[in-house]
Amino acid sequence: MIYYTQSCISPSVKIYAIEGNGFSGNIFFLDAEKPCLVDTGWEPDIAYCSGEIRELLRGRNLEHIILTHRHIDHVGGAMSFRGEFGGEIFAHEADADALIGADQESTGATLFGGRIQPMPVTKLREGQEIDLGGGESLRVIHTPGHTSGSICLLTGKGIFSGDTVFADGGVGRWDLDTGDYDMLLASVEKLAGLEIDDMYPGHGPCVEGSASRHVSLSLRQLQLLGRYG
Numbered sequence: 001m002i003y004y005t006q007s008c009i010s011p012s013v014k015i016y017a018i019e020g021n022g023f024s025g026n027i028f029f030l031d032a033e034k035p036c037l038v039d040t041g042w043e044p045d046i047a048y049c050s051g052e053i054r055e056l057l058r059g060r061n062l063e064h065i066i067l068t069h070r071h072i073d074h075v076g077g078a079m080s081f082r083g084e085f086g087g088e089i090f091a092h093e094a095d096a097d098a099l100i101g102a103d104q105e106s107t108g109a110t111l112f113g114g115r116i117q118p119m120p121v122t123k124l125r126e127g128q129e130i131d132l133g134g135g136e137s138l139r140v141i142h143t144p145g146h147t148s149g150s151i152c153l154l155t156g157k158g159i160f161s162g163d164t165v166f167a168d169g170g171v172g173r174w175d176l177d178t179g180d181y182d183m184l185l186a187s188v189e190k191l192a193g194l195e196i197d198d199m200y201p202g203h204g205p206c207v208e209g210s211a212s213r214h215v216s217l218s219l220r221q222l223q224l225l226g227r228y229g
Ligand SMILES: [Zn+2]
Pocket: 069, 071, 146, 163
């Protein structure tokens, strides 16, 4: 289901969450001067939410479709959304080639029984700002570990955390292709150094208020898993 989050990001950027459907990751629609999506779910068939997104777009096109990492449950709908609503697809440079070339292995498509299509991707780097219009933007934070090109997106005191950290101390798995425990640990340490209130993760519930506390829990959890896991 789609719902409006009580975002603290800015009065001019409203965030709508479309909760993951089955294996799908969460999809976020950012109703900004330049509307955009963060992640696109698993399904090439986006029919289950395209009507709602069309309504939210009010006749506009999407400007950006930003993918937090290469996995099929986050990128599977990208080409369908682009076909229906336009938008330039972005991903971190370390994950982009797997998407451009539709690498079925490292995107998890083969492992999880799906198929991804090749897609045109504009490459992102650490620190880059993605313009949302109206003076608002998303800053790219490279957080490798779940995949080599995983990113989080920071705006104000809100963060889209992909599969790097989840609510209540959850952390992304690091045992898939291009995953790495030490890199994930360094990435979560980096996130723990940020002052954030709201967190919009790739799976599960969003956190509104006290997100830094959830990230600290993730860090502790990850350190314990590294010691005993
Ligand atoms: Zn993932």
